[in-house]
Amino acid sequence: MRRARRGDRDAAAVLFRRYWRDAWRAAYAITGRRSLADDVAADGFERAFAALGRFDDRRPFGPWLHRIVANRALDLLRAERRLSDEELPDTPDLAPSHAPGDRGLLSAVADLSLERRVVVVLRYGVGMTPKQIAAALDLPVGTVNSRLARALEQLREALEVEHVE
Amino acid sequence: MSSELERRLEATFAEAPEPDPGAGEEALHRALRALRPVAAPRRGLRAAALAFAAAIVLLVIAAGSLAAAGALHVSFGAKPKPHRATTQLVLPNGANGVAAIVDRRLSVVTKDGLGLEGQTVSAAALSPRALYVAAGIGNSLVALAPNGRRAWSHPAEGKVVAIAWAPDGFRIAYIVHAGHRFVLHVIYGNGINDTTIDRSVRAVRPSWRANSLAFAYVGGGGRAIVYDVGHESRHVVPVSPPVTGLAFAPAGDALALEGTNGVSLVEQSAYRHIAAPDLEAFGWLNGRLAVAVPGLNSAVIHLFAPDGASRGSSRAHGIVRAVTPKLVIVQRGRNLLAGHATLLTVPRGATVRDVQVG
Numbered sequence: 110m111r112r113a114r115r116g117d118r119d120a121a122a123v124l125f126r127r128y129w130r131d132a133w134r135a136a137y138a139i140t141g142r143r144s145l146a147d148d149v150a151a152d153g154f155e156r157a158f159a160a161l162g163r164f165d166d167r168r169p170f171g172p173w174l175h176r177i178v179a180n181r182a183l184d185l186l187r188a189e190r191r192l193s194d195e196e197l198p199d200t201p202d203l204a205p206s207h208a209p210g211d212r213g214l215l216s217a218v219a220d221l222s223l224e225r226r227v228v229v230v231l232r233y234g235v236g237m238t239p240k241q242i243a244a245a246l247d248l249p250v251g252t253v254n255s256r257l258a259r260a261l262e263q264l265r266e267a268l269e270v271e272h273v274e
Numbered sequence: 275m276s277s278e279l280e281r282r283l284e285a286t287f288a289e290a291p292e293p294d295p296g297a298g299e300e301a302l303h304r305a306l307r308a309l310r311p312v313a314a315p316r317r318g319l320r321a322a323a324l325a326f327a328a329a330i331v332l333l334v335i336a337a338g339s340l341a342a343a344g345a346l347h348v349s350f351g352a353k354p355k356p357h358r359a360t361t362q363l364v365l366p367n368g369a370n371g372v373a374a375i376v377d378r379r380l381s382v383v384t385k386d387g388l389g390l391e392g393q394t395v396s397a398a399a400l401s402p403r404a405l406y407v408a409a410g411i412g413n414s415l416v417a418l419a420p421n422g423r424r425a426w427s428h429p430a431e432g433k434v435v436a437i438a439w440a441p442d443g444f445r446i447a448y449i450v451h452a453g454h455r456f457v458l459h460v461i462y463g464n465g466i467n468d469t470t471i472d473r474s475v476r477a478v479r480p481s482w483r484a485n486s487l488a489f490a491y492v493g494g495g496g497r498a499i500v501y502d503v504g505h506e507s508r509h510v511v512p513v514s515p516p517v518t519g520l521a522f523a524p525a526g527d528a529l530a531l532e533g534t535n536g537v538s539l540v541e542q543s544a545y546r547h548i549a550a551p552d553l554e555a556f557g558w559l560n561g562r563l564a565v566a567v568p569g570l571n572s573a574v575i576h577l578f579a580p581d582g583a584s585r586g587s588s589r590a591h592g593i594v595r596a597v598t599p600k601l602v603i604v605q606r607g608r609n610l611l612a613g614h615a616t617l618l619t620v621p622r623g624a625t626v627r628d629v630q631v632g
Contacts, residue, residue: 113309117550118306121306122306125305125306128323129302129582130292131300132357133293133298134292134293137290137291138287138292144396144432144433144451146293147300147301150293150297150301150302151297151300154304154305155305156625157624158305158306159308159309183302184377214282214283215286233280233284233287234283246527261277268279
């Protein structure tokens with residue numbers, strides 16, 4: 110980390126390779142689109158490396174990077190909501206038919222509001238604690254906990270409906 | 275305690291798809307370009323900073339005591355609101371048009387005073403004389419007139435990630451992210467006769483030779499390839515892979531390439547290594563190769579003749595975002611500048627890409 114902060118490109122490349130996969134997967138889980146995940150994760154690293162000089166290297170890099178990635182994803186998705194209807198958005202593919210795993214659950218996650226989806230992804234996809242999520246999103250811990258609880262409740266309901274159908 | 279649903283969520287996210295290798299390489303390239311060296315703190319400076327911090331703490335304690343005694347009114351205002359983004363481009367003197375992508379939104383202004391702003395795009399390129407702009411919108415390559423009218427739209431098999439318009443305007447080379455591959459196409463400037471050139475390339479913007487008869491791109495193995503559109507032939511440039519950037523000179527055959535070893539210049543069969551890898555941007559400026567190398571607060575722009583001979587250097591205060599044929603575009607704070615003229619004010623922390631002046 111210290112070498113990367115001093116501008117050592119090899120050290121920065123090692124840092125990138127260590128965290129790229131996790132950052133991309135977090136971006137994908139929040140945005141639900143491959144193409145957007147590419148942009149969000151790349152933007153996240155670009156911003157993180159540009160701001161490496163301000164980073165306190167006694168702290169872990171991962172949560173700081175995920176904070177940048179999560180906020181970048183939120184910014185872009187919020188901006189998309191405000192788009193005019195002339196836009197041609199990419200098709201969401203969070204639960205594509207060929208995807209492995211629990212498609213019903215992924216679809217239910219994709220249906221969560223942005224605010225709830227991001228805390229669920231950071232908690233269960235990235236493994237951050239509510240306290241870390243609160244710091245990353247600049248929210249009170251209580252808000253994070255209540256969003257998590259409501260998101261889980263909504264997911265349970267969605268899965269029950271799916272089960273009944 | 276973890277519930278069944280929570281365990282399912284963890285397991286499901288653990289099975290999430292993997293990023294495409296090509297996207298990672300492009301992101302690494304961008305991230306390394308953003309890297310800014312930080313000087314190691316000096317002992318004297320550190321001591322001064324500690325003394326300053328201690329003085330501030332004492333001041334705050336004193337103010338707090340006075341406030342508690344009612345002798346001083348201390349108030350904290352509301353958090354300042356974030357500055358509203360200004361994204362209106364200003365056309366530099368002598369240019370036909372200017373385009374930039376800020377946070378995935380395209381801004382274009384042309385000489386006629388017409389402009390586009392706010393369209394979400396994945397890549398963009400101005401046509402010669404800035405009559406049109408080709409942009410990746412959704413899964414299509416679209417040619418937009420500066421009044422916003424769509425001249426034509428061509429469906430692509432994925433997101434368009436790089437576009438290069440030939441200097442004569444007759445052809446456009448573009449790269450599509452299709453599935454797990456990047457695919458190179460050439461289409462006529464009027465949107466017809468789309469041809470697939472290579473089904474495995476890297477997401478590096480192609481660069482056209484001045485005569486518009488050939489262009490360079492980066493193949494799937496990371497090598498630079500020059501494709502002759504007349505003869506439909508390929509020539510591999512003998513520079514070590516991976517190549518991460520390409521720029522043909524605006525006249526003649528000289529091709530500048532950026533790779534892990536820095537910038538190289540190839541003309542005819544002559545090869546010359548020009549600059550170390552740590553650079554912000556490179557391109558052709560007034561017929562000379564300009565290589566911008568980052569410093570602590572400013573960039574140094576080294577100039578070279580097409581044969582590789584050094585032509586001196588100059589300094590730019592800020593981060594060099596692009597080298598265009600007549601201007602160096604520098605970002606200083608939130609402002610994108612060409613010389614002393616502000617082209618664009620961007621939101622704090624915004625990502626700026628594909629800045630072009632035509």
